[in-house]
Amino acid sequence: MNPTAITVLLVSSIALITGFERVAELLADGGWLDRTIAVSPFLLAVGAGLYLYLARTDARDKTMLQSLFRNTEIQWGMTVVVGIALLAVFAPILTSHDPQYALYGRLRPPSLLHPLGTDTSGRDAFARLLYGARLSLQTGVFATFIATALGTTVGVVSALSGSRTDSMLMRVVDAGLAFPRVFLLLALIALLPTVSQGLLVLVLGLTSWFDIARLVRGETLSLRSSDYVTATTGLGLPASRVVGSHILPNLAGPITVSASLSLGYLILLESGLSYLGVGASAGTPSWGRLIQEGYSQLRNAPQLTLIPGALIALTVIGFSLLGDGLRQHLDPRKA
Amino acid sequence: MKYLLRRFVHGLVVIFIVATLSFILIHLAPGDPFMNVSDESGLQTSAELQERLQRIHGLDQPIPIQYALYLRNLFRGDLGVSYRNGSQPILPDVVAAAGRTLLLGAAALIVNFGVGLFLGTWQAIRHPSRADRVLTVATLVVYSLPVFWFGYVLVFLFVERLGLFPVIGGHVAQRLVLPSLTLGLIGAAATARFHRAAMLNVKNADYVRTAVAKGLSHRDVVVRHILRNALTPVITLLGLSLPLLLSGSVFVERVFQWNGLGNLAVNAVQGREYNVVMATTLIVSLMVIVSNFVADLLHRRADPRARATT
Numbered sequence: 001m002n003p004t005a006i007t008v009l010l011v012s013s014i015a016l017i018t019g020f021e022r023v024a025e026l027l028a029d030g031g032w033l034d035r036t037i038a039v040s041p042f043l044l045a046v047g048a049g050l051y052l053y054l055a056r057t058d059a060r061d062k063t064m065l066q067s068l069f070r071n072t073e074i075q076w077g078m079t080v081v082v083g084i085a086l087l088a089v090f091a092p093i094l095t096s097h098d099p100q101y102a103l104y105g106r107l108r109p110p111s112l113l114h115p116l117g118t119d120t121s122g123r124d125a126f127a128r129l130l131y132g133a134r135l136s137l138q139t140g141v142f143a144t145f146i147a148t149a150l151g152t153t154v155g156v157v158s159a160l161s162g163s164r165t166d167s168m169l170m171r172v173v174d175a176g177l178a179f180p181r182v183f184l185l186l187a188l189i190a191l192l193p194t195v196s197q198g199l200l201v202l203v204l205g206l207t208s209w210f211d212i213a214r215l216v217r218g219e220t221l222s223l224r225s226s227d228y229v230t231a232t233t234g235l236g237l238p239a240s241r242v243v244g245s246h247i248l249p250n251l252a253g254p255i256t257v258s259a260s261l262s263l264g265y266l267i268l269l270e271s272g273l274s275y276l277g278v279g280a281s282a283g284t285p286s287w288g289r290l291i292q293e294g295y296s297q298l299r300n301a302p303q304l305t306l307i308p309g310a311l312i313a314l315t316v317i318g319f320s321l322l323g324d325g326l327r328q329h330l331d332p333r334k335a
Numbered sequence: 336m337k338y339l340l341r342r343f344v345h346g347l348v349v350i351f352i353v354a355t356l357s358f359i360l361i362h363l364a365p366g367d368p369f370m371n372v373s374d375e376s377g378l379q380t381s382a383e384l385q386e387r388l389q390r391i392h393g394l395d396q397p398i399p400i401q402y403a404l405y406l407r408n409l410f411r412g413d414l415g416v417s418y419r420n421g422s423q424p425i426l427p428d429v430v431a432a433a434g435r436t437l438l439l440g441a442a443a444l445i446v447n448f449g450v451g452l453f454l455g456t457w458q459a460i461r462h463p464s465r466a467d468r469v470l471t472v473a474t475l476v477v478y479s480l481p482v483f484w485f486g487y488v489l490v491f492l493f494v495e496r497l498g499l500f501p502v503i504g505g506h507v508a509q510r511l512v513l514p515s516l517t518l519g520l521i522g523a524a525a526t527a528r529f530h531r532a533a534m535l536n537v538k539n540a541d542y543v544r545t546a547v548a549k550g551l552s553h554r555d556v557v558v559r560h561i562l563r564n565a566l567t568p569v570i571t572l573l574g575l576s577l578p579l580l581l582s583g584s585v586f587v588e589r590v591f592q593w594n595g596l597g598n599l600a601v602n603a604v605q606g607r608e609y610n611v612v613m614a615t616t617l618i619v620s621l622m623v624i625v626s627n628f629v630a631d632l633l634h635r636r637a638d639p640r641a642r643a644t645t
Contacts, residue, residue, distance in 0.1 A: 073434075175349070178627065180581035183600060183619045190604040190612040191360060244415065268481055272586055275483050276601050288481075295487055299495050309484025316479035324475070 004252040007260065007326075009048035011141055044145070045129075054331055073325030080318030084311070088133035097124035099131040099285075109301075116303050118295060125304055128290055132308065135286040136315070140267035146205025148212055150261045152251070155216025156243065159224065168332070170217070176210035183273070189278050197280040200273070204266055212258050219254050222245050253330040258324050264319030271312050289314050342631070346624045353620045356406050356624065357613035362398065414614040428599065429614050436595030439518070439587070440580050442511050446519025447576070451526025452569065454465070459534030459565075460557060470527070477524035482583045486517040486590035498517055501618025514591040518583050522576060533565040540564075568637045578623055 068074060087094065100123065108118040116125035159171040176184075187196060188203050224247070232242050242284075270284055273279040274288025285293070287308045294304030396404070414425045454474070458467045493499045493513060500506050500509060509576065537543060538561055546560045585597030592598075603611035635641045 164477065178578055178623050180578040180619055180623070182582035182585045182597075183616055186585070186600045186604050187357070187612055188606070188617045190609060191363060208541055264479060268479075271481055272483065275481075275586065276589060278601065278604050291481075291484060291487070292644055298487060298491055301489055302495075305484070305487050309487065312484065313476075313480045315474055316481075320479050 004256040005048045005051050007256050007322075008044055008199055010050065011144075011263070012045040012048065016047070046219050068329055071325045071329050073321045074329065075325075077318050077320070081316055082141060084133060084315050084318065085137065087130055089135055091127070091130035091134065095124065095127040095130055097127035099123065099127040102118075116307060117301060119290075119301075119304055120297060121293075125290075125294075125307075128285060129308055129311065131286055132287045133311065135197070136267055136271060136288075138313070139197065139270045139286065140263050141254055142201040142209065143266045143270070144205035144259055144263045146202065147208040147262060148255060151209035151212025151254060152216050154209065154213040156220050156247065156251075158213065159217045160222035160239070160243070166217075170214070173210045173213050176207070177214070181207060181269070183271060185269075186278065189273070195278070195280050200270065200280045204247060204270060206264060207308075208262060208269075212255065212262065215254060215258055216251060219251055220247060223250055236325065257327045257330065260323035260326060264316035264323070267312065267319075268316050306326030342628055343471070346628065347645055349624055350617075350621060353617060354406065355402075358402055359571055361609045361613055362401075375474040376474055401555055405603070409617075423544055425611055425614050429596070429618055432594060432596045432599045432615075434586070435471060435593060435619050435641075436584055436597065437582070437622075438516055439511065439593055439595060440577075442515035443518035443580060443584070444576075445520065446525055446588070447513055447580075448523035448569075448573070450520065450523035452530055454523065454527035455530025456534060456557075456562060458531045459538065459561075463537060467531075471531070474527050477521060478528065481586075482517060482592050483586040485521060486514070486587055489513050489517055490590070499590055510591070510593070514587045514593055518552070518587050519578065521578065521583065525579075526569075526572065526576070530565065530569060533568045535563050537564045552639045567634070570630060570634045570637055573633070574627050577626040581622070 051249065069078075105118060105122050108114055108122075110117045114124050114126065116129065118130065119125050122245050129296070154169055154173070160167045182199070184207055185203065192199060192203075229242065230244055232246050270279065271286060271288030271291070277292055279288060290308040290314045291305050294308070298305055405415075412426060414429060415615045447569040454470065458470050461467050490513065494501075500513060543556060544562050546556045551559075580597070584595060585601065587593065587596040589601065596619060600612055603609075604616070
């Protein structure tokens with residue numbers, strides 16, 4: 001029972017449940033990219049669940065889990081993240097309005113029928129907010145999966161390969177970190193004929209792995225020089241075995257922390273791109289698009305701009321707290 | 336001196352790589368930039384007009400020749416011409432936008448490091464205390480806010496509710512206040528967290544204990560021993576914060592209609608003006624390289640250990 005598996009299970013279930021209809025839709029008529037992205041959280045959830053089942057709880061695990069939840073930051077982070085996820089999952093129960101139905105009359109003030117009023121096109125703002133949560137969470141989760149997988153691979157390869165490959169890969173990472181990411185994203189998006197959600201996830205993931213790669217490389221280097229890894233090499237274990245059963249499991253902690261932090265950041269980034277009007281162009285709006293649609297009415301209907309932004313902030317804070325708490329939990333010296 | 340030269344050559348190589356990459360990307364871009372251009376009479380482009388435009392812009396030449404021309408023009412400071420907008424050269428627009436972004440960035444940087452260093456130092460001095468804990472959470476919260484949303488919150492409070500600033504117009508200094516506060520305060524939260532950690536790190540060092548033991552006043556210990564040593568990593572942070580600042584300014588420029596590089600790039604993306612997008616990319620990388628260089632020099636000046644290596 002370890003925190004990484006719990007986090008993976010939690011996050012992939014969020015992605016899966018919030019995106020259930022979308023997943024079905026994408027499997028039916030999406031391209032290969034959309035299909036791969038649609039299935040990945042399912043596989044991850046099954047994997048993490050299986051792992052947790054095989055490594056069944058005993059008394060020691062129970063105390064570990066208790067100490068995990070004794071951390072105040074983890075408590076708050078967990079509460080916020082689960083709360084937002086519940087909003088997204090139960091959107092159809094929490095509101096009876098269709099987020100795209102546009103015939104309620106424009107800019108109605110908040111009332112019992114429309115808790116946040118209606119937007120500039122006469123759609124129910126509360127429904128759009130709830131369904132928007134689904135899209136924002138999914139995009140963040142999928143992009144983080146891609147970034148984490150890529151960053152881990154590059155980091156491990158870089159640390160274990162010769163100095164030439166290592167220094168070349170690290171140059172790429174340095175460049176990626178030094179270059180302002182939003183400009184990089186703008187340059188890439190400019191080249192795409194149309195921006196679908198799947199493509200946006202891919203672009204976000206492909207431009208966000210640099211810091212994870214650097215972190216993983218550093219950790220791998222320090223693990224490699226540790227006595228127990230030297231011992232496994234001395235025992236004559238093949239490299240794949242050394243990496244698979246001795247290095248990767250010990251990387252899981254720092255990777256989880258870093259993934260939790262970048263999840264928040266990627267949600268922020270996606271909402272920013274949608275706000276600029278260069279995000280995914282079709283389909284359900286994400287929170288960033290709601291702000292873009294609402295800000296011209298900042299004076300008359302401030303709730304259209306301020307509430308979606310507050311939810312973005314809350315989600316990011318939740319994941320930041322979770323990441324910070326996990327870091328403290330895994331490394332009590334740094335608390 | 337030898338070091339300086341090597342850094343300079345290194346910078347040139349990076350610029351060359353970025354330029355080549357952006358050339359390749361422009362040519363990978365789907366579609367023809369003139370596909371949807373209309374002529375003076377407002378009609379869609381005919382095949383004939385498209386051909387003429389391609390000839391004018393040199394797009395009918397073989398790729399290697401186009402590449403050579405591109406590099407030569409770049410060397411002369413010619414970033415090409417806009418495909419729309421009557422074939423005006425891009426350079427003046429990009430330079431003017433870069434100037435406005437730098438102005439905004441400089442103002443934000445002052446807010447960022449002024450507030451951030453003050454908060455970080457203050458927190459570290461009061462370290463095990465309630466105030467420190469509250470501020471640690473507060474900085475985490477501010478750091479997590481979406482920049483553009485924070486901008487609208489400030490507009491809502493100071494413009495719509497309190498009426499402290501004019502909605503549109505006003506003097507440059509007046510228009511600069513809210514954007515630089517938006518960008519600067521969010522950066523300040525990150526700086527405060529970073530600086531607090533650096534201060535706490537130094538606080539436990541042996542030489543600080545020695546300074547306390549030999550009877551220096553609290554103030555002297557903090558200012559001369561802790562703060563001075565904790566400021567070295569801040570110089571590194573200064574170099575690292577430019578990419579973040581530039582990224583953030585894309586959103587802030589949108590919120591406040593500040594026509595800098597960010598707005599230029601976003602409009603170019605929406606208008607499919609690859610030339611302009613790549614020109615801004617080039618300028619941005621130039622800015623990052625120069626700022627890293629400056630941060631490096633400052634670091635070597637402040638920390639004798641950095642001078643010793645290479």
